[in-house]
Amino acid sequence: MELHAAIEQLHDRCAIYTSAPTAARLLDLIGWTSNADLSQATLLEPCAGEGSILMEGVRRLLHSFRSNGRTPSLGDLEPRIRSFELHPGAAAIVRKLLRNLLIEEGIPPEHADQLVLKWVGERDFLLEKPERATHVAANPPYVRWKNLPAVLASLYRETLPAVGTRGDLSVAFLNKMLEWISDGGSIAALTSDRWMFAQYGDGFLQDTKSRGWTITVADERPSDPFMKTVGAYSAIVLLTPAGKPIHHLSSNRRQEAQAMLRELLARHGSLHEAGCIVRVGPALGAGRTFILDPDEIAEVEDELVRPFLDRKDLIGSAVDTARLRVVVPYDRRGVLIDPSDWPGFKTWVSKRREALSRRSQFRDKDQYWRTIDAVPALWSTGPKLLMPELSNKPFVTIDRTQAIPAHSLYAIWSGEWPTDVLQRVLNGGLLEVTAKAEAPALKHGWMRFYKRFLLRTPLPQWSQLSHDVREGLSSDDFQEFEETFKGLFGFAPGATSLA
Numbered sequence: 001m002e003l004h005a006a007i008e009q010l011h012d013r014c015a016i017y018t019s020a021p022t023a024a025r026l027l028d029l030i031g032w033t034s035n036a037d038l039s040q041a042t043l044l045e046p047c048a049g050e051g052s053i054l055m056e057g058v059r060r061l062l063h064s065f066r067s068n069g070r071t072p073s074l075g076d077l078e079p080r081i082r083s084f085e086l087h088p089g090a091a092a093i094v095r096k097l098l099r100n101l102l103i104e105e106g107i108p109p110e111h112a113d114q115l116v117l118k119w120v121g122e123r124d125f126l127l128e129k130p131e132r133a134t135h136v137a138a139n140p141p142y143v144r145w146k147n148l149p150a151v152l153a154s155l156y157r158e159t160l161p162a163v164g165t166r167g168d169l170s171v172a173f174l175n176k177m178l179e180w181i182s183d184g185g186s187i188a189a190l191t192s193d194r195w196m197f198a199q200y201g202d203g204f205l206q207d208t209k210s211r212g213w214t215i216t217v218a219d220e221r222p223s224d225p226f227m228k229t230v231g232a233y234s235a236i237v238l239l240t241p242a243g244k245p246i247h248h249l250s251s252n253r254r255q256e257a258q259a260m261l262r263e264l265l266a267r268h269g270s271l272h273e274a275g276c277i278v279r280v281g282p283a284l285g286a287g288r289t290f291i292l293d294p295d296e297i298a299e300v301e302d303e304l305v306r307p308f309l310d311r312k313d314l315i316g317s318a319v320d321t322a323r324l325r326v327v328v329p330y331d332r333r334g335v336l337i338d339p340s341d342w343p344g345f346k347t348w349v350s351k352r353r354e355a356l357s358r359r360s361q362f363r364d365k366d367q368y369w370r371t372i373d374a375v376p377a378l379w380s381t382g383p384k385l386l387m388p389e390l391s392n393k394p395f396v397t398i399d400r401t402q403a404i405p406a407h408s409l410y411a412i413w414s415g416e417w418p419t420d421v422l423q424r425v426l427n428g429g430l431l432e433v434t435a436k437a438e439a440p441a442l443k444h445g446w447m448r449f450y451k452r453f454l455l456r457t458p459l460p461q462w463s464q465l466s467h468d469v470r471e472g473l474s475s476d477d478f479q480e481f482e483e484t485f486k487g488l489f490g491f492a493p494g495a496t497s498l499a
């Protein structure tokens, strides 16, 4: 694909513009305000789009000169703004809007023409040589690297430091913005906060902190951040030099939960340290092709047909019979089969060849019949606990069917903890503490769990608990359970006091 087609495609995927109130908030957070003295400052907007942030920034700049009793010259204004837009259509629109604004604000047209050309570079910000900016406000493109047009992805990978080229493009933008910012400056970005929680953001977070930056989520769920309603969610993230006071901090509730999590972890250790194993359900690929409906008779050998559970099945405290079954090309030992040894599977799968071969991982490959992830023997051991990746109140259900769960579910093997007692303490509030402290908040109170948070859920080692505590946690008498739980964790089950 040619570069200009790639730019078109990228723009199509990421042009979700900032709403006016959110643009104003980003600028407030970094102190780019009309009553500040901006006469020596420089605002960087790295990807201007059609100018939501940039126009408000320019308006504030002009008012700031005026409120300080000055009429700015061309030379005063020129170094104050730097912005980029890769897409020629959007760059033309923003320049036109900006020119009109400048003229409305009393700037002579010939100066307005010069300023818009100087201020808006129709160029690729990621490939720019960094200059200096005192303030940065942005809504950087949120596009996963795997969805980035290949020409651009390889261009960036050749040019940019590795720490910024994982996960999604907004990390590369943040990294580049850090190269621009001068000592004492701040960056506010409207961005998916996913990179802060996902493994791929780790390198960037560590690197940024080690360079003396503090990263704060100033608002984890701004309402109506975009001009149009989109399914995506986002947060306002602030990067400031360590020690610089911040105008606005993350919500108190989040901080309370984080303090509680730290304290519980220090006292008890984590679910990981307690010996529990966490896995996400294997990705199969090709929608529901590998799933059998309850009444579907499969000619496939029994060993390759396993119980299967999805989100809908997690309604009570335990599942004793699985509604669905799944066909897997792995034997009970977790070894990948050779279909020629399994004639039933071979016939079944060959009828689905078309759907399975369409998957990008298996296109033109002999092993079109494979699931994306392996299905190791662990899945045939149980019981285990299952938990949805997305929920508005985290809970675990016991699975006694040794099912393979859907890719949107997590499984927890309880190690030395009795599975039902572990379920009780996790549902009693330990998962909720982790969720409130760590999980990215989505719309309408929903939360997204990652394996890393589950592993960091506070949990003592079963073998370290006294006989009485073990008895109390396992007791059928709810009052006895409640008292023991409270004594151990400091809050009553079901009442984390964080709601």
Ligand SMILES: C[S@@+](CC[C@H](N)C(=O)[O-])C[C@H]1O[C@@H](n2cnc3c(N)ncnc32)[C@H](O)[C@@H]1O
Pocket: 010, 011, 014, 015, 016, 017, 018, 046, 047, 048, 049, 050, 051, 052, 053, 084, 085, 086, 087, 090, 123, 124, 125, 126, 127, 138, 139, 140, 141, 142
């Ligand atoms: C999410 S939009 C945000 C636009 C604007 N900042 C706003 O808040 O409304 C991202 C914009 O970045 C532009 N863009 C993407 N990659 C870019 C790059 N490497 N350099 C400059 N602009 C880029 C896209 O064309 C798109 O217009």
